[in-house]
Amino acid sequence: MTKKDIIRLLENIAVYMELSLENPFKVSAYRKAAQSLETDPRSLSEIDKFDNIKGIGKGTNDVIVEYVETGKSSVLDELKESVPAGLVQMTKISTLGPKKIVKIYKALEIDTLEGLKNACENEEISALPGFGKKTEQNISKAIDDILTRPERYAINQVLRFRDLVEQYLEESGHVVRFDVAGSARRMKETSRDIDYILIVEDVEGFTKNILEQEFVTETVASGDKKLSIIIQDDMQDINVDFRFVTEEEYYSTLHHFTGSKDHNVKMRQIAKDRNEKISEYGVESNGETLTFDSEEAFYNHFELDFIPPAMRETGEETNLDIGEIVTLDDIKGDIHMHTVYSDGAFSVREMVEACIEKGYEYIVITDHSKSLRVANGLDEKRLTAQIKEIRQINAEYDEIDVYSGTEMDILKDGTLDYSDDMLKELDYVIAAIHSSFQQTEEEIMHRLECACRNPYVRHIAHPTGRLIGRREGYPVDMVRLMELARETNTVLEVNANPMRLDINADAMRHQDIKLTVNTDAHHTDHLDFMKYGVATLQKGFVKKDQVINTMTREEFREYINKQK
DNA sequence: GCCGTTTTCGGCCCGACTGTTTTCAGTCG
Known part of the structure; x- marks a missing residue:
């Protein structure tokens, strides 16, 4: 059993209670308890007393303890006896809430989506008091939508x-x-x-x-x-x-609808403690409504620093020293990008000029290694030629340092795609997994460990290999990888491509490891992805001194010249 | 069901919109 199981139980109970037409505040208390558990940084085994957590009181504690000890919940079991499971399905239908669902169920004994769809077609719904033609059409359409439209x-x-x-x-x-x-x-x-x-x-x-x-x-x-x-x-x-909105309301409304819900709840608590009230139109203070000409001014009013939108999730962010958290302005270089040498669309020079345009102080060119044939990976001869070209180009530009690097494959058995003799010719070495994703976690971890222990490998690119919404990635023990990274002085990458964005924010939060954020650009336009990577770091509460590409030009040069 | 420096009861965000009503309930965010 994990925390996730308990969270699911509490949320499940909330849905069933809603359909029992329980007191809405009781329902939200269960949701709040689930949320508090999720926000707590500890794992299940590290929590000794659940009701020490804010949001979990006697009632929900009893439910959790019973579930942890027996794997069962008498509260949920009882609810399930009085509420048919099919009604839970119906809560997914937009425009249909618990009150209407229960009315329909009581009047027509309908407890499945199919049954409800049929009832709409037979005009049974519009015949009920409080329901009309329009409601019937809306329900019918919403059922079609949930069957065809992805949830997120x-x-x-x-x-x-x-x-x-x-x-x-x-x-x-x-x-x-x-x-x-x-x-x-x-x-x-x-x-x-x-x-x-x-x-x-x-x-x-x-x-x-x-x-x-x-x-x-x-x-x-x-x-x-x-x-x-x-x-x-x-x-x-x-x-x-x-x-x-009006000009005056603009930033209050922007803040309100940026959310998250929990962030807003926290902000309202802060306001309430000062005898003020936040609404989407402004802040009510001493009978007048204050408005702001920026979100920063809004936060400053509550004696808080501007909280980047990416961080506004649980409310916990209002307690942090925001000044230490990394921002886009702190990023001084992009150290993972491709050129026409492998599968990029632009030359070294074109990438250099695009990066100068972005104001970067240094970059590393990191094309693929020889085994990645689909991406036209470089063999030793081509890599040697590229190193030479990069040295020449570097000498031509005063405004930026251009380093030679590679994104080298970690092969199936853990060996690396170039010999150490080749690697020592490069300024900077990234290692990454691009093949055999179906291996076991043990095999994958062996490969990652081999890379971390190599003296020339400075950083592991996209450590989970996932593509959001498309593929899961390979199995990684992230806790173990972070230990390895710490032990071997290896940097882990948050890949800023919006398809990737590994590492997960929860995994990074409050971890003291070195990270880097890079676009992995294959096109000059991709250099703009940096903001998504930085947002991911912000979600993980990562401080700027944890991120190696916040180093100044001189600091980074020193870092390159030093052994790992 | 949870919470509390206005503390053991009373409040818990609340405004916009729809649809079915004839003044408002239900849903959503």
Whole structure:
């Protein structure tokens, strides 16, 4: 049994209680208990008393203890006797909450999605008191949607949707200002929907115009303050919400709809302790509503530093010394990128100039090694030629240091793709796994250990190999890898490509290990991915001195010249 | 069910929107 099992139990109980029409505050107490357990940094075996955790009291403690000791929960079992399991399925139907579900169940004894769909088609739902034609249609449609629409979209897909919308917003002529909010702004790995805050001169005109756009397939809700639509890109569709605000409200509303929910709850507590009240329109203080001309000013009002959106999750972030947390401005170089030598789209020189443009003080060119044939990996001869070219180019540019490196394959049996004699010719060596993902955790860990123990390997690229929403990655014992990294002075990479973003923030949090964040760019445009990597570090509360590419040009040169 | 420097009861975020009503309940975020 793990913490996850207990969290699932508590959330399960909350859903069943909701369908028993329990006191909503009791229901949310169970959800809160689950959340508190999730936020607690300790593993199950490290927690000795659950009710010492804020949010877990006598009631939920008893439930947890019974479950840990017996593997059963009498509370859940009792609930299950009075609530049919099919009703839990129905909670996924948007526009349908517990009250309506129970009404339908009591009146028609419907307890499956199929049964509900049939009842809609037979017009049984619209015949019930309090239900009408429109509600019946909405339920029927929502059932179709949950059968066809994914629950959450990977960040990469979200970015494609955002491009579509934001290009329109920029070019429509109706929009004075806009920002994305919600989980997309917090750069979560996945999002359910996309939220925007905007100032438009004429809400009606804007609404009419956007609804005529080809990418809009449906209007969910439309009013003075908000518009909710479904947009489509190729085969997928997603819900997009727009909030119309005034100039004065802008940053209060942006903060409110950036969330997370728990962050907002924490901020409201902080406000309440000062006899103030936060709403989406501003801060009520001594009978007047204060507004702000930046989010920073909003936080400063509560004597807090600006909290980057990526960090706004549990509320815990309000207690941190934000000044030590890494930001995009702290990143002085990108030390993992590709060129036409292997599978990149641009030459060494083009990558160098793009990085100068970004203001970097140093970069490392790290093309693939010889075994990665699909990526045109470099054999020793080509690598030697590339080292020579990099040395020449480096001599030509004063504004940046250009180092020669490699992203070298760690082969199936743990051997490395180049000999130590080759590696010592390079300024910087990255090692990575690109093959045999189906190996056991033991085999994978053996490979990673071999790489960490090599005196020339400075860093392990994308240590989990996952592609968000596409493939799981290979099996890694992250705790063990961090121990190895600490022991061998090896740096672990957070890969900033929005498809990757390994390492998971929870794994990094409060860990004292050296990290690096890099774009792994195969194209000059990919250099902009850095913000997603930095966001991932921020989620892990990583301090800037833990991240090696925050070093200054001189510090990094010293680091290169020193043995690992 | 949980919490508490206004503490053992009373509050727990609350405003926007929809749909079914004829003033408001339900849902969502």
